[in-house]
Amino acid sequence: MTAAALDTQPLNAGLLGDDERRHRLAMFGLSVPAMLLVALVLLVPFSWLAWLSLFDASGALSAENYARLLRPAYVNSFVSTLEVAALVTGVCILLGYPVAYLLSQLPKRAAQILLVFVILPFWTSVLVRTYAWLVLLQREGIINTWLKQLGLISESLPLVNNLTGTVIGMVHVMLPFLILPLYASMRAIDPVYLRAAANCGASPAQAFRQVFLPLSAPGLGAGAALTFVLCLGFYLTPALLGGGRVAMWSTQIADAVAKFANWGAASALSVALLVVTGLILWLMKWGVRRLGTSLGER
Amino acid sequence: MTSGAVSIRNVSKAFGTFTALDNVSLDIEPGEFLTLLGPSGSGKTTLLNVIAGFERPDSGSLLVDGVEFITKPPHKRDLGMVFQNYALFPHMDVFNNVAYPLKLRGLAAAETRERVRQALETVQMAHLSGRRITELSGGQKQRVALARAIVFEPKLLLMDEPLSALDKNLREHMQIELKRLHDRLGMTTIYVTHDQQEALTMSNRIAVLRNGGIVQLDTPKHIYDRPNCRFVASFMGETRMLPVGRSGDGYEFAGRRLKLAQPPSAADAQWLVVRPERLGWHGDEARDNRIDGLVVDVVYRGDSHSISLKLPGDHEISIRRAPTEDKPLPEPGQTLTLWLKPEASVLVEEAP
Numbered sequence: 001m002t003a004a005a006l007d008t009q010p011l012n013a014g015l016l017g018d019d020e021r022r023h024r025l026a027m028f029g030l031s032v033p034a035m036l037l038v039a040l041v042l043l044v045p046f047s048w049l050a051w052l053s054l055f056d057a058s059g060a061l062s063a064e065n066y067a068r069l070l071r072p073a074y075v076n077s078f079v080s081t082l083e084v085a086a087l088v089t090g091v092c093i094l095l096g097y098p099v100a101y102l103l104s105q106l107p108k109r110a111a112q113i114l115l116v117f118v119i120l121p122f123w124t125s126v127l128v129r130t131y132a133w134l135v136l137l138q139r140e141g142i143i144n145t146w147l148k149q150l151g152l153i154s155e156s157l158p159l160v161n162n163l164t165g166t167v168i169g170m171v172h173v174m175l176p177f178l179i180l181p182l183y184a185s186m187r188a189i190d191p192v193y194l195r196a197a198a199n200c201g202a203s204p205a206q207a208f209r210q211v212f213l214p215l216s217a218p219g220l221g222a223g224a225a226l227t228f229v230l231c232l233g234f235y236l237t238p239a240l241l242g243g244g245r246v247a248m249w250s251t252q253i254a255d256a257v258a259k260f261a262n263w264g265a266a267s268a269l270s271v272a273l274l275v276v277t278g279l280i281l282w283l284m285k286w287g288v289r290r291l292g293t294s295l296g297e298r
Numbered sequence: 299m300t301s302g303a304v305s306i307r308n309v310s311k312a313f314g315t316f317t318a319l320d321n322v323s324l325d326i327e328p329g330e331f332l333t334l335l336g337p338s339g340s341g342k343t344t345l346l347n348v349i350a351g352f353e354r355p356d357s358g359s360l361l362v363d364g365v366e367f368i369t370k371p372p373h374k375r376d377l378g379m380v381f382q383n384y385a386l387f388p389h390m391d392v393f394n395n396v397a398y399p400l401k402l403r404g405l406a407a408a409e410t411r412e413r414v415r416q417a418l419e420t421v422q423m424a425h426l427s428g429r430r431i432t433e434l435s436g437g438q439k440q441r442v443a444l445a446r447a448i449v450f451e452p453k454l455l456l457m458d459e460p461l462s463a464l465d466k467n468l469r470e471h472m473q474i475e476l477k478r479l480h481d482r483l484g485m486t487t488i489y490v491t492h493d494q495q496e497a498l499t500m501s502n503r504i505a506v507l508r509n510g511g512i513v514q515l516d517t518p519k520h521i522y523d524r525p526n527c528r529f530v531a532s533f534m535g536e537t538r539m540l541p542v543g544r545s546g547d548g549y550e551f552a553g554r555r556l557k558l559a560q561p562p563s564a565a566d567a568q569w570l571v572v573r574p575e576r577l578g579w580h581g582d583e584a585r586d587n588r589i590d591g592l593v594v595d596v597v598y599r600g601d602s603h604s605i606s607l608k609l610p611g612d613h614e615i616s617i618r619r620a621p622t623e624d625k626p627l628p629e630p631g632q633t634l635t636l637w638l639k640p641e642a643s644v645l646v647e648e649a650p
Contacts, residue, residue, distance in 0.1 A: 195352050195385070197373075199378070206402065262435070
């Protein structure tokens with residue numbers, strides 16, 4: 001190669017460019033199996049489902065399945081799904097926030113041991129846990145029997161086959177989903193902020209409300225969003241503990257398939273649930289950001 | 299305004315078997331800038347945390363203007379504090395961070411705004427009062443943290459290594475600025491650092507700490523020029539210690555009797571303090587102390603050359619050679635004679 005050629009052609013540019021392309025191709029190649037798996041088990045079934053929702057019982061293309069969603073029975077079950085999810089999320093926050101706070105203030109070792117008790121329910125099947133609640137809560141179950149023996153009540157309390165039983169069972173399943181992200185975010189809050197607040201003149205209660213609570217808001221939002229969204233599609237526990245009296249969106253989907261063999265209706269319900277879930281997640285993400293700043297400026 | 303006199307009496311604190319503070323007593327004058335200087339683990343931060351109320355000592359007393367503070371919770375102490383990593387609230391903007399202490403004190407909105415503006419002007423940050431904390435540079439955070447600490451006009455200002463996260467140029471600039479601010483506001487300031495340069499630049503007095511106790515408490519000049527022990531001497535400046543021997547009623551090094559301007563403060567002095575800037579290229583055999591050594595290496599440092607010398611007994615010292623020096627630059631392997639004036643020849647003992 002001559003000196004003139006070296007001046008016009010940057011040294012090894014072609015070679016380095018090829019190397020860069022090969023590197024990118026290799027990285028892309030590594031992600032191919034995962035992408036195939038996602039496509040196969042997620043995108044293909046869902047597209048098929050969405051496709052099904054566009055045809056009526058006779059097989060003709062129509063919006064009938066979506067029009068049906070506006071009937072009172074479906075609208076009511078949709079509203080009650082949101083209500084149950086909000087109620088369960090609310091109870092989880094009330095129960096989970098103090099637990100996460102306690103864990104975050106303990107020495108790391110002690111917290112790790114106690115965390116095992118939070119995660120413990122994960123190791124048991126939801127089905128087993130739900131049936132266990134059935135045994136505990138039923139008319140002549142352990143709780144009602146004890147309360148009667150203690151003389152606190154004379155008649156059995158209706159604890160199951162209704163909203164109460166559903167909420168109790170769902171809270172039990174959902175609590176770890178709220179506590180874990182909340183605990184992680186509380187751990188990340190530097191204790192020096194509380195010292196700084198105290199130094200500024202804040203009592204422990206004021207420091208908690210004005211500094212710790214706003215700083216834990218993003219973690220609380222993440223945990224609450226996760227809990228809420230999981231509740232929206234929760235089937236097993238509402239079906240078993242609700243005794244058919246709690247009409248959730250998920251039980252409607254099951255009924256559409258199992259009782260009426262109407263795949264079109266079930267598909268439309270599923271698509272609607274997915275869209276609503278996505279919308280709520282997006283709204284919450286936006287809301288949590290606002291919450292953090294507004295609490296700080298109060 | 300109350301004066302801000304601090305009196306620390308016999309404060310001890312142990313963490314398990316580790317003694318963080320060992321019976322420390324210290325009096326701080328109103329309006330004084332006092333620095334707690336020491337290596338990590340010396341107890342300086344623990345002492346500051348005891349004063350701020352974040353650490354409960356095992357025993358002792360803390361009087362601020364004659365009032366016992368030792369069991370007072372931190373939020374009732376009315377002390378300003380600048381934390382090491384500033385601890386500015388990330389969910390509040392600059393204005394709300396500085397306004398926070400005033401809001402807690404129930405000040406009216408108009409007065410709060412005015413005092414925050416003044417505090418931010420004092421640290422030249424008024425133009426950024428609407429910024430989010432995450433949008434500030436290290437130096438700007440430093441200023442906001444300072445504004446938050448002084449906005450409620452505390453009689454006592456505590457600073458825990460506030461400049462350690464800044465780069466060297468900004469750190470030196472902020473040292474001067476903090477010193478000027480202290481001169482202007484006049485509040486008693488207790489400053490914690492492990493940086494001897496910072497301590498020397500800003501303080502009225504320095505307390506050098508080691509293993510939970512105060513080793514020496516004095517003005518910067520005395521701490522530097524008249525250290526009372528080997529630890530303090532080697533903590534300040536680029537110090538090398540040379541062991542000295544007794545020679546009759548005096549002292550000798552490498553066979554030469556040392557000429558001293560004043561007798562050493564301690565009876566059993568064992569070390570000669572040698573710092574590069576105190577060594578001279580020219581001297582008088584009859585008046586000054588002579589040190590001969592073998593040049594080991596010569597390093598170019600931009601503003602000067604740094605020359606390392608090997609002395610008898612395997613000791614090494616170094617000297618700077620300014621470009622204006624008329625003696626020629628020595629080469630490694632040559633023998634070099636250096637001079638130490640009697641007033642710059644300080645002998646210290648091993649421990650006070």
